[in-house]
Amino acid sequence: MEKEKKLSKNETIKQESHFLRGTIAEALQEDSTHFSEENIQVLKFHGMYQQDDRDLRRQLTKEGKERAYSMMIRARIPGGILSAEQYLQFDKLSEQYGNETMRITTRQTFQLHGILKKNIKATLKSINDVLITTLGGCGDQVRNIVTCAAPHEGPFYDSVRKDLLAVVDATSAKTNAYHEIWLDGEKVNLAEGETEEPLYGETYLPRKFKIAFGYEGDNCADIFSNDIAITAHRAGDEVAGYTLAIGGGMGRTASDKNTRPFLAKPFCFVEPSKLTEVCKTVIGIQRDFGNRENRKFARMKYLVADRGIEWFREEAAKRLGYELDPPRDIDWTSSHDHLGRLEGEAGKVHLGLFIENGRIHDTETMKLKSVLREIMVAYQPTVRLTTQQNLILCNLTEQQASEVEQLLRDAGVKLADEYRPILLESMACPSMPTCGLGIAESERALPTIIREFEAALVKLGLQDDGIIIRMTGCANGCARPYIAEIGFVGRVLGKYDVFLGANVAGTRMNQLFKEMVPAQELVSTLYPILEAYRDERRAGESFGDYCVRVGLDQLQERLVTVS
Template sequence: MEKEKKLSKVETIKQESRFLRGTIAEALQEDSTHFSEENVQVLKFHGMYQQDDRDLRRQLKQEGKERAYSMMIRARIPGGILSADQYLQFDKLSDQYGNQTMRITTRQTFQLHGILKKNIKATLKAINDVLITTLGGCGDQVRNIVSCAAPHEGPFYDKVRADLLALVDAVSAKTNAYHEIWLDGEKVEFSEGQTEEPLYGETYLPRKFKIAFAYEGDNCADIFSNDIAIVAHRDGDDVAGYTLAIGGGMGRTAADKNTRPFLAQPFCFVEPSQLIDVCKAIITVQRDYGNRYERKFARMKYLVAERGLDWFREETQTRLGYDLTPPRDIVWTSSHDHLGRIEGHGDKVHLGLFIENGRIKDTETVKLKSVLREIMQTYQPTVRLTTQQNMILCDLTAEQVDEIEAKLHAAGVLLADEYRPVVSYSMACVSMPTCGLGIAESERVMPQIIRDFERALKDLGLQDDPIIIRMTGCANGCARPYIAEIGFVGRTIGKYDVFLGANIAGTRLNQLFKEQVPAEELVSTLYPVLRAYRDERQDGEGFGDYCVRVGLDKLQERLVTVS
């Protein structure tokens, strides 16, 4: 007789949380620096992770002290658009309660690090005071819905934005727990059998769920790395409809070869009026059939891979009560971020800034955080955060942009076009010292590594080639390394698995090239491959396309020959 499967520990915690209440309110009254494991899991749904300074772990343990606990708080900012005043609130909170930095994430939002337990409530209240929430920033629910960050204007783009916001509202958690605990909302008397979540139910989704929008032709948001990818088709000033692809996701477990990244597959085309109902139906299929026993297989990508698109389509159609229309073919013409000066309608000018690895901070030589604060206060631009961890300052005049560029230079900040492409197209996840999953450095070592590559590319005459390099401190892939032409994935302390062969369009995964390469050997390992690319590439051929055409086996043979 087959042994009955046991729900994962997190599933039990969710089931007993009383719609995300847990015992958080009681824990806030306790004189302690951290939360229990059960509350830590529930707190993710409220937009925060409990972390500690891993640089201090050994020392504190030797001294017989507890870990240096703090919280990472992540906002939900649909499409990454916020006002200057909202930006300034995060800036203020990062200084008042955080570690004096702000982090732009790959999902177009801000993370604040270093928030102590005693300051969580004040931080969340201040964020909500400027009409932004953290509910939905993390946890087994639909996360922050992202989109192309380009500051387009006109009726078509307004309609897509309206559809995005309507979808956000439709798939957001409805529990009152967030307001009860953090915003002093009226406590709801909870009774057995009470339903607060018409979409999610009492156990929410088996795992996190990501949705992304793109305009046909522009894949700057890497939409195929999401559970649902939504492509807007234009018909003049109207939205002709949306093509949906499903089943994408980056995460994997390095030690388990059965786990791997997937790209979303074309699924259907929907009229604008159908978008919400179809997305909700897809979500409920994952809710009802997703793996709740092994969390490493709980993302919807594994359900799609196991059951197949035909099964998933039938199940979705049954819930909708009508047949779905086949997806439209899509041609991608761009995937790069929207950086530099961007001409808008009339006399509007926008300025896309490269923010290295998304970290907004001041150093001795570069006063990025201070100058951005001054710019927000003086010019009040609309702010657009990008999925490539950058920022666009919008709705300015040409004269204002001139002044802003001068202020940036005076603060030691380079403009986007003053970086080589290999630098401005790079990304790294946070990893050490705060992320509990990181097993190798990422954000802290990437600036040096990427500049080592910059020098190598200059030596090869490839300094102007747009080669995309991304790094993560573990296999979960938060910086989307599996759709980079060169991906570095932390395998152990100081060593990385190297992946090659994705394309610039973001429509092909890369492949494992070499395992456990020491950080100091990443450039020397790939130098022969880059040299071969220079000598053998075809006209207009990108580095990832070259690697696939030649084959990774052939490229590995060349490494052996060189050594």
């Protein structure tokens, strides 16, 4: 007799949540600063995480006080496109209820930090007032669907956008719980046999699920780090179809060597009319076969790795009633973000702004948040958030673009062409003090470290090389460090594992090079490798390609020789 499988605690919580209601409504009436563990898990589906200020933990504990609790609220903004009005609403809420900053995420959306429990409902209502939701921002469901942020125009791009929104609609949670709890919506009475979640069921997915769209040749969105990577193929002004790859994901658990990041594997080619049903079918397979016992292995990447692509195709064909066409070959020519002055149609100008680590705030020397607010009010640009945590101001006239550039300079904000490439290519996750999973610093550490690397590259004459460096405060990999030419992953407080050798196109992962390197030694550790790269690289060879060609073992020997 087969031993009954024991579901993880989260599965039981989801099953008993009554389609994401839990006891959230009741908890909101309580005079407390935080939620129960069960409600914390359910609240993720509503687009929020409970956090506390970890800088204050020790002192508060010493004083016998509770933690400084607050919520991080994450919106769902498909493809990262907002109006100026919508942008200004987030700006207002960050000042009114948050910590006066806005964070652009690697999934083209905004996070607001520091929202107190008593202000959640008002915050969510205000976000929904400008036709944006937070449902789907987090949780075991399809997260915000991302795409290339370049402000392309024309029938081809309009069609891709239409197909993206169709997938968003088809894969969004249908429960009425969100509207009942946060927007005072009427409770829904279902007819017999109906369910609130025809795709997800009462336990939703085993883990989070990520989908990304890209245009053939341009991998600025790092689409292969997603559960489903969708590449649009062009035929004149029409979409010829989409190549799908499946099974990507960045997360791992540092203490478990059986966990690791994956890039999505080529799966099939579909006509536009079949895209949504094929995506839903892939999601359904993960729903039915994904690991619900151990959350460390619950992402679809492990199902794909265990069962194989052929099994997945067979299972999909069985459900669809037809065979899937083989995937098309794709050439990638760029993965750089769309920064600087971008020329549009009919004289339009777009400005891609570098937002260091995605944090929009004011400092003594740079009034970024204030000047962006001024620009939104005065010029009403369309805003596009990028998956590399940057921002594009769209649809300006030539004169307006010049005026905006001057406003930015006057506010102490550098334009993209005033930064060296190494900064433009860098990313860090938030980590301390808000993220409960952070082990080491990331967003607060990388600005200093990246400038130390910049100085080293200048010394070596490599200042024009856009080496991709990314840092995370833990192994979960939110800033996608495993597909950076140099990845720093927090291992313990103040120390990082160093990964080398991903390619610029985002189609090859890096490898572990050195463990437990102190933050203050990251530059000195890699300096001899950078020096060797300068002396030995071939024409046009990137740093990641150089590392792979020479081999990490050979590079390790150089470190020993130097030391």
